[in-house]
Amino acid sequence: MNDCGFKTLREINRDAVQRWVSDGLNDTEKDWSNRTINSHVEGLKAFCAWCVDKSKPKRLMNNPLAKFPMLDTENSLKRPRRALTESELNRLLMVARLRPVAEYGRETVRKDADEQPSENRSRATWTKAALTFDTITEAHERGRVALQDKTEKLSELEDLGIERELLYLILVTTGLRKGELTSLTVGQAYLDESPAWIELSYRDEKAGRGACLPLRDDVADRLRNYLADRDNALESVLDASSVVPMSGKPSRHKLDEPLISVPSQLVRILDRDLAAAGIAKVDERGESIDVHAMRHTFSTMLHRAGVSPSVAQAAMRHSDIRLTMKTYNHLGLMDVSGAVESLPGMAGNFSQFEPVSATGTDNNESFVTSTLTSAGVESSVRESFTVVKPSLKGFFANDAKNEKTLVSQGKTRVFDSRSDRIRTYDPLVPNQMR
Numbered sequence: 001m002n003d004c005g006f007k008t009l010r011e012i013n014r015d016a017v018q019r020w021v022s023d024g025l026n027d028t029e030k031d032w033s034n035r036t037i038n039s040h041v042e043g044l045k046a047f048c049a050w051c052v053d054k055s056k057p058k059r060l061m062n063n064p065l066a067k068f069p070m071l072d073t074e075n076s077l078k079r080p081r082r083a084l085t086e087s088e089l090n091r092l093l094m095v096a097r098l099r100p101v102a103e104y105g106r107e108t109v110r111k112d113a114d115e116q117p118s119e120n121r122s123r124a125t126w127t128k129a130a131l132t133f134d135t136i137t138e139a140h141e142r143g144r145v146a147l148q149d150k151t152e153k154l155s156e157l158e159d160l161g162i163e164r165e166l167l168y169l170i171l172v173t174t175g176l177r178k179g180e181l182t183s184l185t186v187g188q189a190y191l192d193e194s195p196a197w198i199e200l201s202y203r204d205e206k207a208g209r210g211a212c213l214p215l216r217d218d219v220a221d222r223l224r225n226y227l228a229d230r231d232n233a234l235e236s237v238l239d240a241s242s243v244v245p246m247s248g249k250p251s252r253h254k255l256d257e258p259l260i261s262v263p264s265q266l267v268r269i270l271d272r273d274l275a276a277a278g279i280a281k282v283d284e285r286g287e288s289i290d291v292h293a294m295r296h297t298f299s300t301m302l303h304r305a306g307v308s309p310s311v312a313q314a315a316m317r318h319s320d321i322r323l324t325m326k327t328y329n330h331l332g333l334m335d336v337s338g339a340v341e342s343l344p345g346m347a348g349n350f351s352q353f354e355p356v357s358a359t360g361t362d363n364n365e366s367f368v369t370s371t372l373t374s375a376g377v378e379s380s381v382r383e384s385f386t387v388v389k390p391s392l393k394g395f396f397a398n399d400a401k402n403e404k405t406l407v408s409q410g411k412t413r414v415f416d417s418r419s420d421r422i423r424t425y426d427p428l429v430p431n432q433m434r
Contacts, residue, residue: 009051012064017044021071034071041070082287083300083330084279089172091133091277097165098140099276100157102131105142131276159229164269166219166226167260171294172301174213175316178291180204182262186227187255196220198259211317226260266291299328 004016021041024032045068051059084092106128131139147154171181183204190197195214202210215223263269270291274281282288295316302312313324 009060012044012048012060014064014068017041017065017068038070041065041068080285080287081293081296082283082285082289083293083297084172084289088277088279089297092273092279093165093168095131095133095136095273095277096168097161098136099131099273100160100164101143101147101154102136102139102276103143104146104157105139105144106131107139107142133276133278136276159233162226162229163261164273166222167262167266168294169219169222170260171291172297173216173219174198175295175298176200176213177206177295178262178266180206181260182258184259185255186257186259189223189227189259191215191220191224191227196223205317207317207319209317223260296328296330299324300330303329303331 004012004020006012006016021037024037024040025034045063045065048060048063048065050056052061052063108126109129111125111127129135143157144154147157167181170176171178176184180200183201184198188199188201190199195217197212197214200211200213202208205211267290270289271281274289279289299312299316302315307315309321309325313321316324316328318324318328
């Protein structure tokens, strides 16, 4: 109601709601899906329907949103996402740490001809070179040199890089959503526990259930060091008398302080980090990387690590396991290839099957079977059975194709269910079936 600018019931109108829906679809900060927007519209439509209910005193003469169209949630996915690969994630973490200082070490280059000044453009003929993964380390060193006389500024930017790297690391190892991470305070982090964990309040968790999320040991160590460094930096400005000490928390921090600073422009910051790391924002299949894609990466890494689906569902805090397995797991060709390679080895040379002479009677046949292991054909086992002609069809009833191949004296004998007889042919001579 407030977002649409409605102050009275009479001001509710269809056009204002339509503008709100359009703004919600284009707002990259909110990152709302069609389903989320529909839930808000449905609530407003239900309220208007209550205002015109005949069984109650009418507050509106008619429902202005009675036929308001809903967004498609089945066939149009607002932003299909993908998971980061291990290589991409490592590059992103490195860039996040170096880029704040590297921005001050970018080289000056001359603009291309199509970027030269014109009547409607700046007169500048020089610009700063874009940061790439191959050049960001050198740019970081040049930035440190450029800021060597501004020690406070340099220290601030170095701390900012550490904070951004840690922020991405927490997102990708806990599956937290951006809003959930923003809501966390120092009092919700239990870093001296074993294992360390964070408590997510039911007020801030999307499903409204709350959660206790374990932290990896290395992430907990880095978060502990980050808070200790922040504690030292704030030592001169914090009033020690207003701080409540608690085990597992830095003593000089207030318990209601944010656990980590989450910038409001995190989406744009991530886009710049992706560009510097050489990671496409949108790949050739139209799948994109954004802040919520960190949660997709978390789920996919759990699956690749061999975590059972039920445990992955619990880690993702999903009520339906299908959401975990189908929407948040992004398995590519390499995953399928690895699964195929893990199958036991199989012999491809059928010449290892030895022909065996008949036993001398029409009803007894011998053949050779082979035992397959991961190393190939390990051993051959000679077996024999007796064929009773009147009951051939019943004997081979369990065979999928209703046929069985017998190897005898270099020739192959095949039971034909259509004629209820065994046919013999030499596989080396064409057109010899008889």
